[in-house]
Amino acid sequence: MKRREFLKISTALGGAAVLPSALLSGCAAPPSPPGSGKVTTTPTICEMCFWKCAGFVHKEDGEPWKVVGNPEDLHSHGRLCTRGTGGLGAFLDPDRLKRPLLRVEHKGKQSFREVSWDEALDYTAERLKRIAIEYGPESLALFSQCVGAQHFRHLARAYGSGSFAQPDYAQCRAAREVGFFLTYGETIGGQERTDMANSRCIVLIGTHIGENLHNEQVRTFTEAVGKGATIITVDPRFSVAASKSKYWLAIRPGTDLALLLAWMHVLVTEGLYDKDYVARYALGFEELAKHVAGHTPEWAYLETGIEPEIIRRTAREMAAQAPATLVHPGRHVAWYGDDTQRVRAVAILNALLGSWGRKGGLYIPEQVELPEYPLPAYPEPKTTWQDAHGGKYPFAYSGVTNELIGQSSGPDARYKAWLVYEANLPVSVPAVTEQIRRAAADLELCVVVDTMPMEVTGYADVVLPECTYVERHDPLRNDPQRRPSLALRVPAFEPQYDTRPGWWIARELGLRLGLEKWFPWKEYREVLDWQLQQVGSSLAEMERIGLKGFPRRNAEYIAPGEDYSFPTPSGKIELYSRQLEEEGFDPMPRYTPPEDTPAGFYRLIYGRMPAHSFGRTTNNPLLFQVMPENCVWVNSLTASDWKLANGTYVRLKNQDGVVSNRVRLRVTERIGPDAVYLVHGFGHRTPRLRLTDEVGASDTELITHIRIDPIMGGTGMRSNFVTFVTEEA
Numbered sequence: 001m002k003r004r005e006f007l008k009i010s011t012a013l014g015g016a017a018v019l020p021s022a023l024l025s026g027c028a029a030p031p032s033p034p035g036s037g038k039v040t041t042t043p044t045i046c047e048m049c050f051w052k053c054a055g056f057v058h059k060e061d062g063e064p065w066k067v068v069g070n071p072e073d074l075h076s077h078g079r080l081c082t083r084g085t086g087g088l089g090a091f092l093d094p095d096r097l098k099r100p101l102l103r104v105e106h107k108g109k110q111s112f113r114e115v116s117w118d119e120a121l122d123y124t125a126e127r128l129k130r131i132a133i134e135y136g137p138e139s140l141a142l143f144s145q146c147v148g149a150q151h152f153r154h155l156a157r158a159y160g161s162g163s164f165a166q167p168d169y170a171q172c173r174a175a176r177e178v179g180f181f182l183t184y185g186e187t188i189g190g191q192e193r194t195d196m197a198n199s200r201c202i203v204l205i206g207t208h209i210g211e212n213l214h215n216e217q218v219r220t221f222t223e224a225v226g227k228g229a230t231i232i233t234v235d236p237r238f239s240v241a242a243s244k245s246k247y248w249l250a251i252r253p254g255t256d257l258a259l260l261l262a263w264m265h266v267l268v269t270e271g272l273y274d275k276d277y278v279a280r281y282a283l284g285f286e287e288l289a290k291h292v293a294g295h296t297p298e299w300a301y302l303e304t305g306i307e308p309e310i311i312r313r314t315a316r317e318m319a320a321q322a323p324a325t326l327v328h329p330g331r332h333v334a335w336y337g338d339d340t341q342r343v344r345a346v347a348i349l350n351a352l353l354g355s356w357g358r359k360g361g362l363y364i365p366e367q368v369e370l371p372e373y374p375l376p377a378y379p380e381p382k383t384t385w386q387d388a389h390g391g392k393y394p395f396a397y398s399g400v401t402n403e404l405i406g407q408s409s410g411p412d413a414r415y416k417a418w419l420v421y422e423a424n425l426p427v428s429v430p431a432v433t434e435q436i437r438r439a440a441a442d443l444e445l446c447v448v449v450d451t452m453p454m455e456v457t458g459y460a461d462v463v464l465p466e467c468t469y470v471e472r473h474d475p476l477r478n479d480p481q482r483r484p485s486l487a488l489r490v491p492a493f494e495p496q497y498d499t500r501p502g503w504w505i506a507r508e509l510g511l512r513l514g515l516e517k518w519f520p521w522k523e524y525r526e527v528l529d530w531q532l533q534q535v536g537s538s539l540a541e542m543e544r545i546g547l548k549g550f551p552r553r554n555a556e557y558i559a560p561g562e563d564y565s566f567p568t569p570s571g572k573i574e575l576y577s578r579q580l581e582e583e584g585f586d587p588m589p590r591y592t593p594p595e596d597t598p599a600g601f602y603r604l605i606y607g608r609m610p611a612h613s614f615g616r617t618t619n620n621p622l623l624f625q626v627m628p629e630n631c632v633w634v635n636s637l638t639a640s641d642w643k644l645a646n647g648t649y650v651r652l653k654n655q656d657g658v659v660s661n662r663v664r665l666r667v668t669e670r671i672g673p674d675a676v677y678l679v680h681g682f683g684h685r686t687p688r689l690r691l692t693d694e695v696g697a698s699d700t701e702l703i704t705h706i707r708i709d710p711i712m713g714g715t716g717m718r719s720n721f722v723t724f725v726t727e728e729a
C-alpha cells in the first residue's frame with residue numbers, strides 16, 4: 001500500500017442517520033409514565049469524563065431509561081452532571097462505530113472496508129509480530145486514557161513496549177502534579193484532594209468550577225459558597241465561579257505568577273503566614289522571604305493590572321481564614337510553558353497558609369489496599385518513553401505525547417506502530433498536525449480503539465470498535481479519596497452491533513501474539529471477582545451494590561503540632577527546591593512576563609462548558625441539544641472596533657494564518673478587550689459525526705504555537721493570538 005492517506009470514515013459504512021425518537025425532545029410522548037414498567041438497575045461508572053462518578057443504569061422493560069448517581073459515592077453524591085445524565089446518548093448515538101474496519105487500497109484509492117473481528121485481529125497481531133522481530137517491541141507507542149486504558153497498558157507491557165503517553169498528561173494536569181510533588185512529595189491526584197466543603201476562603205486561579213463540571217468539585221464549591229466562604233477568583237474572564245466571588249481579579253493573561261509572588265510578599269512582610277506550621281514542616285523559608293522581597297503589590301500591578309490595594313486585601317482575607325483557606329491547585333494547567341513553576345508558587349502559598357493536610361485546605365486521601373491479579377512479570381523493554389525524551393524534562397512521570405508523535409516518522413523513527421485507545425490525538429494534542437500526518441504516512445501500523453468515528457480514526461489501518469461503557473466490564477475504580485471505596489462497572493446492555501469491550505479486544509490480541517500467560521482468565525469478571533474476594537467482597541455483592549466503602553487507616557488531617565514527615569528528600573515541605581536546582585532549574589518560582597499581543601490580535605483562551613466533555617460529546621444526540629455549537633466571546637469594545645454584531649458569524653485567523661470554521665460571536669463585557677474565549681471540543685472535521693461535523697470553531701486548529709515546560713514537558717497552549725476574518729462569514 002502507498003503512504004497512508006487521511007481517511008474519513010464514510011457515511012455509507014454507517015447506516016441511516018435516524019435518531020431514536022425517544023431522544024428527540026418534543027417527539028412522540030411515551031405510552032406510559034417512566035418507571036411504570038419493569039425496571040432493572042445495573043451499577044456503572046460514568047465514562048463521559050475522567051471524574052468516574054459511580055451510578056446506576058436504569059432499564060425499563062429492557063429499554064434504556066436513565067443513568068443516575070449512586071448516593072453512596074463521594075465522587076457524585078448520588079447526582080450526575082449534565083454529561084453523565086446524557087450518558088445514554090453515547091450508547092444510542094447512531095453514528096457510533098459499529099464494525100471493525102480495515103484500510104484497503106483499490107486501484108490506488110484507499111478506503112475502509114468492514115471486516116470480521118477475526119480478520120481485524122489477525123491482521124493486527126500479524127503486523128505486530130513482524131514489527132517486534134524487525135524493530136523490537138519497544139517500537140510500539142501506546143496512547144491511552146481513562147479506566148479501560150489499563151487493558152491496553154497491560155497488553156503493551158506484555159508485548160514488551162515501555163512507551164506510553166496520554167493527552168491528560170502534557171496537555172492537562174501534569175505540571176500541577178510535578179509542582180506539588182516537588183514541594184510536598186505527593187501529587188494532587190486525579191480526584192483533587194481539596195477540602196472545599198470546609199473551606200472558609202477559596203482562591204481559584206483560572207480553574208472555572210461550574211463550567212469545569214467535575215461533580216464533587218462543583219458540589220463542595222457550592223457548599224462553601226452556601227456557607228458564606230470568601231471566594232477569590234482570578235480569571236481574565238468573568239466565569240461562573242467569578243460570579244459567585246467576593247473578589248474577581250480580572251488578571252492580564254499569563255501574569256498569574258506575578259500575583260502569586262506578590263501575595264506571598266504580603267503574607268511574609270506583614271507576618272501573616274502560619275509561623276508554627278512553616279517552622280515545623282517547611283524548609284527554605286529564608287530563601288523564600290528573600291525571593292519575594294522585591295515582588296511588591298506595586299510591582300505586580302504593572303504586570304497583572306490588579307491594583308496593589310486589592311492584592312493586599314485579598315492576601316489578608318486568605319490569612320484571616322487560614323488554615324481553612326484553599327488556594328485551589330487547578331487542573332488544566334498547560335498554559336504558558338512555565339506552568340510547573342506557577343503551580344509551585346500555588347503549592348508554596350498553600351504552605352504559607354498552613355493549609356496542606358488541614359481542614360478546609362487539602363486533606364490526605366486514601367485508597368483501598370487492593371491486590372493486583374497475580375500475573376508473571378513483564379519483559380523489560382530496552383528503551384522506554386524516557387529514552388524518547390532524550391534527557392529532556394527530568395521530572396516527567398509519563399511520556400510526552402508530542403515527543404512520541406514527533407519520533408514516529410522519518411528515517412530514524414523510534415516508533416513504528418501506534419496503538420491508540422480513547423484518545424483523539426488530532427483534537428487533543430495541539431500543534432502537531434503535521435507530525436501526525438507524517439507519522440501516519442510512515443508508521444508500519446496504526447490501530448485505533450474508539451467508540452466513535454473521531455478524527456484519530458482517519459489515520460488508522462485498523463479501527464477496532466469498542467462498545468460503550470454501559471455495555472462492558474472494566475477495572476475496579478479505586479481512587480484515592482476522603483473515604484476509600486471500590487466502585488464497579490458492569491454491562492447494562494449486550495454490546496450493540498459488532499462492538500466488543502476493551503478487555504476482550506486486548507485479550508484476543510494478546511492470545512494471537514502468544515502472550516497467553518498474561519491472559520490466563522477467559523472473562524474479565526474472573527479478575528474482578530478474584531480482586532474483590534481478597535478484600536472481603538465478591539463480584540456478586542458488587543453487582544448488587546455497585547460501590548463499597550472501606551475504613552480509613554489514618555487520619556485525614558495533620559493534627560496541630562503533630563510530628564509529621566513529608567515524603568520529600570528532606571522530609572519537609574520544600575519551599576526551596578534543591579531537586580530543581582540540581583537539574584539546573586530555578587529553585588524558587590521566577591516570573592517571566594508573557595509576550596506582547598501583536599497589534600490587531602487578541603490572545604486566544606479556551607475552557608469548558610457544562611454540557612460537553614472536550615470533543616467526545618459534541619455529537620452525543622442528547623447533549624448536542626443542550627449546546628449545539630460554540631461561540632467566540634468578544635469584548636464589546638473589540639466588537640465595536642470591528643463593527644461586529646452579537647450573534648453573527650466570523651472566522652478567526654491566528655498568528656500563523658490558520659483560519660477557523662465559522663463561529664458565532666458572543667459580544668460580552670465578561671471578557672476583557674485583550675483576549676477572546678472559545679469552548680474547546682467543537683469544529684470537528686469528520687462527516688461521519690453527522691450532528692457536529694464542521695460546527696463551531698476548533699481551538700486546537702488555532703493553537704499552532706506551544707511553549708514546552710522544560711521541567712516536565714507540559715505543552716503550554718495559551719500563546720496564540722487571533723484576529724477576525726469577516727468577509728463571507
Ligand SMILES: Nc1nc2c(c(=O)[nH]1)N[C@H]1C(S)=C(S)[C@@H](COP(=O)(O)OP(=O)(O)OC[C@H]3O[C@@H](n4cnc5c(=O)[nH]c(N)nc54)[C@H](O)[C@@H]3O)O[C@H]1N2
Pocket residue numbers: 049050168172173205206207208209211212213214234235236237239251252253254255256330331332333335605606607608609610611612613614677718
Ligand atoms: N463540563 C466539563 N467539565 C470538565 C471537562 C470538560 O471537558 N467538560 N474537563 C475536565 C478536565 S480533564 C479538566 S483538566 C478541567 C479543566 O478545567 P480547569 O482546570 O478549570 O481549566 P482552566 O484551563 O484552568 O480554566 C479555564 C479558565 O481559565 C481562564 N484563563 C485563561 N487564561 C488565563 C490566565 O492567564 N490566567 C488565569 N488566571 N485564568 C486564565 C479562562 O478564562 C477559563 O475561565 O475540566 C474538567 N471538567
Ligand SMILES: Nc1nc2c(c(=O)[nH]1)N[C@H]1C(S)=C(S)[C@@H](COP(=O)(O)OP(=O)(O)OC[C@H]3O[C@@H](n4cnc5c(=O)[nH]c(N)nc54)[C@H](O)[C@@H]3O)O[C@H]1N2
Pocket residue numbers: 047145148167168171172173332421422423424425427428429430449450451452454456466467468469606607613614615616617680699700703717
Ligand atoms: N486545544 C485543546 N486541547 C486540549 C484541551 C483544551 O482545552 N484545548 N484540553 C486538554 C485536556 S485538559 C485533556 S484532559 C485532554 C483530553 O483529551 P481526550 O481524552 O483525547 O479528549 P476527547 O476529545 O474526549 O477524546 C477522547 C476519545 O475517546 C473516545 N472515547 C470516548 N469514550 C470511549 C470509550 O468508552 N472507549 C473508547 N475506546 N473510546 C472512547 C472518543 O470518541 C474520543 O475519540 O485534551 C487536552 N487537549
Ligand code: SF4
Pocket residue numbers: 046047048049050051052053076079080081082083084085213214215
Ligand atoms: S462529572 Fe459528570 S461526566 Fe464526569 S463522571 Fe461525573 S457524571 Fe460523568
Ligand SMILES: [Mo]
Pocket residue numbers: 168171172173331332
Ligand atoms: Mo484534563
